[in-house]
Amino acid sequence: MKLKITHETSYSYDTPVAALVQSLRLTPSVYEGQRVGEWRISVTGGQRGTAFRDGAGDWIESWTVRGPVDEVTVTITGVIETRDTAGVLRGHRETVNPMVYLRPTPATRADAALRELAAAVQGDDALDLAHKLAAAVNEAIEYVPGVTEAATSAAEALALGQGVCQDHAHALIACARERGLPARYVSGYLHSSDDGKPHEAAHAWTEIHVGPLGWVGFDAANACCPDDRYVRLGSGLDAQDAAPVRGMAFGQGVEALAVRVHVEEVPQGQSQSQGQQQAEQASQSQGQRQQ
Structure with a gap:
């Protein structure tokens, strides 16, 4: 599948700030499931600094905006080809030991209820257990936008x-770690929801390490594994750690945030003969109308 992505994140301040420094994790991951055709990141008034690939295999870019400035927009436009790998993260180069992702964070720390949910699930092996944990989280948390916040814990x-994809991801991470399976938060995009309706927002899911198979994605919010509708950006211990945009502003201005994300499928190109045939038919039709 070929997808076109437009992602705008705008920051506005009631009082101009002196400067902004940002760290962007907004370039798609390199692995067998996706290939970038073109990708452009721009920051209004920004200067690109250091760029590198971290130990988790994510591409990080630093940007600086010198003020005074009262509005900054980070814009991503690109086209990417995706392929269904049944959720398996094949060909992704990283150096971080999977055991690192057993460490809890405030957002993913299991309480008694999460431990009980995790303990009630039984699987034939690690992969089967991961699938059943994802199903259990899907059943336990109904997808309802607007009832939770960015700081809501699992x-x-x-x-x-109730909650959204971030909450499903955090809860599944907590349950998987409770059962001894390394798990991490993944940020990215989704072309459509499971019912086929357009999905107009960034998305998040979980990756669980299941032994020799390695990292496998599980989208508990949609009760499926990531396929060719998904675009993977980066990962972390939780949503904050995997945030596509992180940074700070120097000044006293109160910040307001607006995000717009649009993902659409790029139609397959027509063959030259088909294009010529349609052009000829259109020309003949136009001639008949003129007569």
Whole structure:
């Protein structure tokens, strides 16, 4: 599948700030499931600094904006070809030991309810257990936008019984780690939801390390593994650690944030003969109308 992505993140301040420094994890991952055709990152008034690939295999770029400035927009436009790998992260180069992802964070720390949920699931092997944990989280947390916030923890979302993809990812991470499976948060994009409706926002899911097979993705929010509708950007211990945009502003201005993400499929190109045939038919039709 070929996907065109437009992602704008705008920051505005009621009082101009002196400068901004940002770290961007907004370049698609390199692995067998996706190939970037073209990708452009721009920051209004920004100067690109250091860029590198970190130990988790994610591409990081630093940007600086010198003020005074009261509005900054980070814009991503690109086209990427994706392929369904059944959720398996094949060909992704990284040097971080998977055991690192057993470490809990405030967002993913298991409470009694999460430990009980994790303990109630039984699997024939690590992969089967991961699938069943994802199904259990899907059943325990209903997808309802607007009831949780960025700082909501997995335990809080489970207690509510409602949340969004970030909450499903955090809860599954907590359950997997509780069962001894390394798990991490993945940020990216989704072309459509499971029912085929357009998905107009960035997305998040979980990767669980299942032994020799390595990292496998699980989208508990949609009860599936990532396929060719998904675009992977980067990963981390939780949503904050995997955030596509991180940084700080120097000044006293109060910040307001607006995000717009659009993902659409690029139609397959027509063959030259088909294009010529349609052009000839259009020309003949136009001539008939003129007569």
